[in-house]
Each structure stands twice: as structure tokens, then as C-alpha cells.
Amino acid sequence: MQTDFLVIGSGIAGLTYALKTAKHHPDKKILVITKTQADETNTKYAQGGIAGVMDESKDSYDKHREDTEIAGDGLCNKHIVEIVVKEGPERIKEIIEYGAEFDKDEKGEYSLGREGGHSEYRILHHKDVTGKEMERALLHEVGQTKNITLINHCFVIDIITQHHLGFLVTKSTPDITCYGVYVLNLNTNQIEKILSKITLLATGGNGQAYRTTTNPRIATGDGIAMVYRAKGRIENMEFIQFHPTALYEPGESPSFLITEAVRGDGGILRNKNGEAFMEKYDERKDLAPRDIVARAIDNEMKKAGTEHVYLDCRHISKESFIHHFPNIYEKCLSIGIDVTKHMIPVSPAAHYSCGGIKTDEWGRTSIKNLYACGECASTGLHGANRLASNSLLEAMVFGHRCYLDSADKVNEINVEINIPDWNAKGTSDPKEMILITQSVKELQQVMSDYVGIVRTDVRLHRAMKRLDLLFTETEELYRSTRVSPQLCELRNIITVGYLIVKGAEFRKESRGLHFNTDHPGKSQLLQNIIL
């Protein structure tokens, strides 16, 4: 297969890029591939909403910029923050034009929510299912756009570079170039190569590296691992954001999220004695940035020896709760919790990767003709901790910027046709899937036990030793076994785990989401860790 533009991922980042590019180039082909169903994305599960200054008489770009930078704890790239905050509202208007609906009040004005770290009400939402509505609108628009082809169940294994032409490629090779990808097409069960002039990675996050996560099964950090294998640059992987309030429901995976907007509407965190504890930790109480709230909950749980704390919404009127959070209300009721009478048991869960594939202000990666945007990318917006509801915004702003930069470049690129077919010689069908499933569980356990909200040098060292063993065993398996999505995903989350631990080991300080009790202070040196 050959195409001008190849988009990997059908979440908000990939679809924004595909639509823009398709409309700009009605004569060119845009191929979007996705590893399961088109709408099975982190995007679909977004609850709280999308942050944006829609009315400058009530809010300001400066305040949104300031909130983003305070959350980012010194590591945000100010230029990128400025870009996202200022260009964001235009992108929001565009998705509204595609048909996405955001809630309005009786006066017909957008009903804005508030979440941790925001100094103003500035979050547009669609009830508590904002991502579902945005994904719906984008996929609908894609369906109307003739020059976009969307293929489901097409698993990308690796990006193709000079390495596949037989050249030695190292981190210092100049002009490493992307020629396309090898995919396991699950519709034909064949490994195929897709050659492309421009490739965009929009592969989302990596929450599945942890035992407890809000991320769906697809979030295995595939794009990040592929770029690392291709010797591209990855940055700031140690900054994994734990959402403070996932519903505590042992055995359920992924964890159901209780959006931070519930605290924005007055929800209060309480410990097992019913004490509202956030005032002990931060003057912004329950609406402090996520890193602070998650650590506070972790501390309360450890002190009391419990596996969760509570979110108390009993004082919020039933009508108002159901109006804003119908999905949460129903979910809680389905497990016997009437939020108007009972407190909701909650605990932190891995939620968002602030680091990722290093990109510049146009979404260009360190590999030629390869772009990245959305959660898999590290643009510099989030620094050491992402401000709530800035992720959907960043994905749209950078989907647009990648389009602007790549749209005309495509005319200067020839497709490289001398790429060999995939070589599966010496491999056979896996004899025991348990070798893969058990390793996934081990990896998730190691990451949760040793590389969670609170870290120490010894825990990180121990994690690295365990990962080393898992890596060696999995590479052996990979060499001898016919590839499957499960095996590739295992390889990818081991790589992501390694990158998180490596980043955490390099960062000899506590900043934002990275908290190491052996290095409790902040270093004077503001640095991004690039691997």
C-alpha cells in the first residue's frame, strides 16, 4: 500500500489532522489506521471537558497561561503554552462546526466547568461524556470526507527507516527518515508494509503500563516505543499523571473515572474517619493541581491502611448532579452507590503521560517526515504536570499545526520503494499465551509497586532490574514467535516502563508528578530529560 499521508490513530489528534489535511488536499489520499475499533480511544473516555478561553470579557489568555505554567511546576515551554492557549479557542470553534455539542445554560451561553488548578470556570463539556461527543463528531465528519480511508484492526508494529534498508542507524545518525510502517493487518492476518510520504503518530497514552489505570486497553504506548526503537528522541517520561479520583472497584480494569469536575461542582474528599483532609495539604483544597491531590490521597490511604478515600457529594442537589454527571450517577447506582446518600470510594489511578515523543512547535519529531501529536507527543505544554482538560486542547492545536507544516512538504517527498517485505523466517505460532499475559501482569505490578506516586532510589533500582529480566525474556519470545498484537503491546509497555524508570532515575529532584523521597527538593537546574 502507498499513500501520501498516513495517520496512525483515530482519536482526537489523528482525526483532527486527517480532516484538515483531507480538506486542504481533496486530490490526495489520507489513510487513517487504528488497532481496534475506530472509536476505541482515550478520547472517547474523556469526561470533564476541554479548557479554553471562549470569552475574553470573563476570562483571559494570561490566566489560562499562568494556570498551565503553575501546574507544570517550572518545566512548561512558555512559547508552546502561549500557542496552545491562544490557538485553542479557534480549534474548539472548528469542532463545534463539525457538530460537537457542548452544554449551554438557560441564557444560551456555554456552561463552563472548573477543575483542579484552574483559576476560572473555563471548561466546555458535554455532560460527563465530553470525549464521546467529540469522537462522535470527528468520526462523523471523517465519514463525510471522501479522500480519507479509515481502516480498523490494523496494528502498527514498527516505523520503517534506513535501518530496514540495511543501514546501521544510531541516535547520532543524521537525517533518520520515516518511509512508512509495517502493520499486522488483522483483517487479512498478514504483515503488510504501508509506504507513505508523511506519517503522523497519534497513538495516545500508556496507562496500561500500570495495574490501575483509567486508560482503555489500547493505551500501551506503542508510538513512543516505536520511535525509541527507531532511535528517535523521547522526553520527560517520568511525569506520569495519576488521576486522584478513579472509582474504587477492585478487579475492574480500566478503572471508571469520577471526573474532577465533580470537585469543581463542590465534591469534597474525605478520609475513612469522614474528615475533609485537603485543607491540610494545600490552600486550594480539593481543587489543587492533580499531583498535589493524588499525593495527599496516597498519604491518607497509607496512614489509615486503607485502599481508598471517599468523595462526598451528598450535599450537592440530586437534580444538579444528575444534570451534569448522568453517566457517573448511573455507574455508581449500578454498583449500589446512590451518590446523594453514600460517599463514593475513590483512589488514584495512572491517567496521562505528560512526556512522550519529543516534538517542536510544528509537531515535527527528530525523525524526518514523521510527525507526532496528542498524548504520545511531548510538545512542552505540560511540563512536569498537565493542567486538567488541557489535553484535548493540545491534541487539536497540534493536529492543526502538524497539518500546516506537512501539507505542502508532501510535494517534495518521493515514496521510497525499495523497502523489503517483513521477514517472519524462523518464527512459529505462540505455544502458550500465558507467557505474554503473565508478563503483562508482572510489568504492571512492578510499575505500580515501585514507580507510582511516591518513588525512592531503591524502588527505582529494583524496578529496573525486574524490567531487565522481562525485556530479555520478551525479546527472546519476539525473535521466535509469530507477531501478535498482544506480543507487540507487551514489548511496547516494557519499553515505556523502561523509559519511565530511566527518566525517574535521571531526575534527582522532586518536581510536579515526579516525587522521590530521597531527593525531596527541587533542583535549580530546569531540565527536560531526553532519552
Ligand code: FAD
Ligand atoms: P487516543 O484518543 O488515545 O487515540 C489513540 C489511537 O491510536 C487509537 O485509535 C488507537 O487504536 C491508535 N493506536 C495506538 N497504537 C496503535 C498501533 N500500534 N497501531 C494502530 N493504531 C494504534 N483530557 C482532557 O483534556 N479532558 C478530559 O476531560 C479528559 N478526561 C479523560 C478521561 C479519561 C478516562 C481518560 C483515559 C483520559 C482523559 N483525558 C482528558 C485525556 C485525553 O482523553 C487523552 O489524552 C486524549 O484523548 C488523547 O487523544 P489522542 O488522539 O492522542 O489518543
Ligand code: SIN
Ligand atoms: C477529568 O474529567 O477529571 C479528567 C480531565 C483530564 O484528564 O483532563
